[in-house]
Amino acid sequence: MDQIPYAVVKLARDNMRPTGLDYIGHIFKDFTELHGDRRFGDDPAIVGGVAWLGDTPVTVIAIEKGHTAKERSFRNFGAPNPEGYRKALRLMKQAEKFGRPVVCFIDTSGACCGIGAEERGQGQAIAENLMEMSTLCVPVVSILVGEGGSGGALALAVADRVWMLENAVYSVISPEGCASILWKDAKQAETAAASLKLTAKDALRFGVIERILPEKDMGKQPFYDRIAAALKTELDALSRDPDLIAKRYARFRGLGAVEESK
Amino acid sequence: MAFLNFLQPKNALEEGGRTAAPIHEDAGEPEKTCPNCHKPIPLSRLWANHLVCPCGYHFRMKARQRIAMAADKGTFRELFSELRSGNPLEFPGYGEKLDTVRSASGEAEAVVCGTAAIGGEACCLFVMEPYFMMGSMGSAVGEKLTRLFEYALEHRLPVVGYAVSGGARMQEGLLSLMQMAKTSAAVKRHSDAGLLYIAVLTDPTTGGVTASFAMEADILLAEPGATIGFAGARVIEQTTRKTLPKEFQKAEFVLQHGFIDSIAPRSGQKALLTRLLRLHKGG
Numbered sequence: 223m224d225q226i227p228y229a230v231v232k233l234a235r236d237n238m239r240p241t242g243l244d245y246i247g248h249i250f251k252d253f254t255e256l257h258g259d260r261r262f263g264d265d266p267a268i269v270g271g272v273a274w275l276g277d278t279p280v281t282v283i284a285i286e287k288g289h290t291a292k293e294r295s296f297r298n299f300g301a302p303n304p305e306g307y308r309k310a311l312r313l314m315k316q317a318e319k320f321g322r323p324v325v326c327f328i329d330t331s332g333a334c335c336g337i338g339a340e341e342r343g344q345g346q347a348i349a350e351n352l353m354e355m356s357t358l359c360v361p362v363v364s365i366l367v368g369e370g371g372s373g374g375a376l377a378l379a380v381a382d383r384v385w386m387l388e389n390a391v392y393s394v395i396s397p398e399g400c401a402s403i404l405w406k407d408a409k410q411a412e413t414a415a416a417s418l419k420l421t422a423k424d425a426l427r428f429g430v431i432e433r434i435l436p437e438k439d440m441g442k443q444p445f446y447d448r449i450a451a452a453l454k455t456e457l458d459a460l461s462r463d464p465d466l467i468a469k470r471y472a473r474f475r476g477l478g479a480v481e482e483s484k
Numbered sequence: 485m486a487f488l489n490f491l492q493p494k495n496a497l498e499e500g501g502r503t504a505a506p507i508h509e510d511a512g513e514p515e516k517t518c519p520n521c522h523k524p525i526p527l528s529r530l531w532a533n534h535l536v537c538p539c540g541y542h543f544r545m546k547a548r549q550r551i552a553m554a555a556d557k558g559t560f561r562e563l564f565s566e567l568r569s570g571n572p573l574e575f576p577g578y579g580e581k582l583d584t585v586r587s588a589s590g591e592a593e594a595v596v597c598g599t600a601a602i603g604g605e606a607c608c609l610f611v612m613e614p615y616f617m618m619g620s621m622g623s624a625v626g627e628k629l630t631r632l633f634e635y636a637l638e639h640r641l642p643v644v645g646y647a648v649s650g651g652a653r654m655q656e657g658l659l660s661l662m663q664m665a666k667t668s669a670a671v672k673r674h675s676d677a678g679l680l681y682i683a684v685l686t687d688p689t690t691g692g693v694t695a696s697f698a699m700e701a702d703i704l705l706a707e708p709g710a711t712i713g714f715a716g717a718r719v720i721e722q723t724t725r726k727t728l729p730k731e732f733q734k735a736e737f738v739l740q741h742g743f744i745d746s747i748a749p750r751s752g753q754k755a756l757l758t759r760l761l762r763l764h765k766g767g
């Protein structure tokens with residue numbers, strides 16, 4: 223029996239769920255973190271670097287929420303600033319230079335909503351990532367592991383394959399935000415969550431993702447091993463695809479529901 | 485919390501077609517009160533001045549009015565007008581909302597696309613419609629824009645676009661979010677072919693539209709006083725519990741922070757677009 227969508231939202235937000243750094247630590251070997259966007263600063267909400275996936279060097283980028291109150295505050299609750307998105311893009315371009323695939327782990331309620339973020343061009347930073355990722359010459363696989371909050375999540379998800387954990391959510395707006403705008407009542411979040419069709423099954427049905435990853439043994443090594451194996455197989459196939467960019471274009475080109483009137 | 489980014493401006497326009505400022509029709513010629521200088525202005529005078537108050541305040545403009553202002557007379561040929569959004573999520577109330585907005589605005593969707601000449605220069609033109617759910621981007625808006633950039637690429641034409649939007653259209657859920665990626669990819673292809681894209685950001689340009697095609701132009705112009713940002717000011721105030729300065733997210737503020745090229749008042753817009761289109765044609 224499926225859970226109601228708002229219960230899934232709560233599961234996706236649970237701070238006991240593995241976060242970006244947990245995935246990096248258990249799936250890859252010899253991770254070296256690379257900091258900074260070379261323009262303004264280093265955003266702790268996005269962790270990036272290089273590592274080994276089996277015997278393949280990869281670039282790994284993860285939104286990190288943190289577990290404890292102190293960690294979560296340091297990571298800005300996984301709400302990246304423009305410099306975080308610019309760091310991610312810098313590392314993706316570096317991956318392109320060295321012919322490494324890119325793996326992204328996404329878990330954010332949304333891009334940081336603040337004065338500094340606006341002053342430093344949050345919209346421009348996200349837009350640039352969307353544009354540049356669409357023609358990145360190396361394979362990109364993005365996995366939504368918790369919350370996939372609108373543009374702030376999409377900025378790391380213009381990928382060849384997008385996967386979601388069973389209880390992750392992916393949405394254009396939070397159920398609370400949607401309810402307060404449409405019905406002037408954030409308490410209607412449960413109704414909004416159902417209406418927004420934000421579960422992994424919905425995303426799969428709409429063609430927004432390719433695969434749902436089961437959460438059996440979540441947080442234990444077998445769980446990470448399954449993801450590692452799936453990534454190896456997928457990146458191996460993608461690396462041999464000569465039409466990667468054309469197919470990535472077609473992947474997003476086909477999304478939407480449009481009617482033609484007479 | 486940051487999820488609230490796509491808050492749409494709350495005003496009468498959103499409900500379809502009514503103007504923000506009250507119209508006084510009781511005595512003599514109808515006039516409108518300017519929200520900036522608070523003086524009444526005769527409507528005929530506003531119309532003659534592209535809906536700009538003598539104080540410089542730029543009133544909101546319908547897409548068709550902008551096309552008439554920017555395109556050479558009789559040159560606009562509309563494309564993809566048959567496309568419209570459905571209700572893929574069967575979102576409660578969305579079907580009815582679309583019906584209401586369509587009849588009130590006279591538009592089938594929140595963007596009008598086509599080809600035109602501006603100062604004799606051929607281009608593709610898109611203009612978003614503030615009176616259609618505040619220019620929110622759903623599947624049809626994304627599809628029309630994507631087709632326009634593809635058409636421009638195929639015919640090697642520059643694109644001129646007027647943006648106005650409250651962001652992604654939440655009633656279409658993830659599919660509206662995906663339009664950000666789809667349009668960005670189309671802009672990138674057009675750009676990689678060495679073709680020019682000029683965007684004019686008008687009041688307001690926010691949310692998922694700012695975070696995609698609106699910000700991806702080679703040359704970014706903005707109308708004076710236009711609100712341009714990602715997150716809504718009200719949401720930022722609620723989140724940060726700080727009072728925002730009056731100029732926050734205004735075009736002049738965005739210019740100062742380096743994210744647009746120039747402020748373009750309506751009076752000189754067409755001449756500026758013409759100059760830029762000519763220069764990029766190389767003669």
Ligand SMILES: [Zn+2]
Nearest residue numbers: 518521537539
């Ligand atoms: Zn005035």
